[in-house]
Amino acid sequence: MAENETTLIRLCEIAAVPAGTVKRVKVEGLPALAVYNLNNEFFITDDTCTHGQASLSDGVIDGDMIECPLHAGCFSIRTGEPLSFPATVPIRTYRVRIVGEEIFAEIEKAGTQ
Numbered sequence: 001m002a003e004n005e006t007t008l009i010r011l012c013e014i015a016a017v018p019a020g021t022v023k024r025v026k027v028e029g030l031p032a033l034a035v036y037n038l039n040n041e042f043f044i045t046d047d048t049c050t051h052g053q054a055s056l057s058d059g060v061i062d063g064d065m066i067e068c069p070l071h072a073g074c075f076s077i078r079t080g081e082p083l084s085f086p087a088t089v090p091i092r093t094y095r096v097r098i099v100g101e102e103i104f105a106e107i108e109k110a111g112t113q
């Protein structure tokens, strides 16, 4: 049985996301992503809020939570879970891989049958 393949997609340099900030990154083949630096621990989620057309990277980081700039719905940066109304649908999260000085998203592709 074929195993799922993992692809690394380069997003940006570590230096582009200082501690306590979030950066919007758009790369081919993926929706717009938000890359977060929480005390030099990195996380990646979808950038578009699940409640409306707002860019979470324009929002405010509060601990390990991102507050949407449009209606103040909050999501866990670690898990994508919605934490406060009107956010009710999780945002997708992505596995992070650091290679050298660069941040990559680790994407699982379905294995070929």
Ligand code: FES
Pocket (backbone or CB within 6 Å): 049, 050, 051, 052, 053, 054, 068, 069, 070, 071, 072, 073, 074, 086, 087
């Ligand atoms: S668009 Fe994000 S909470 Fe409404």
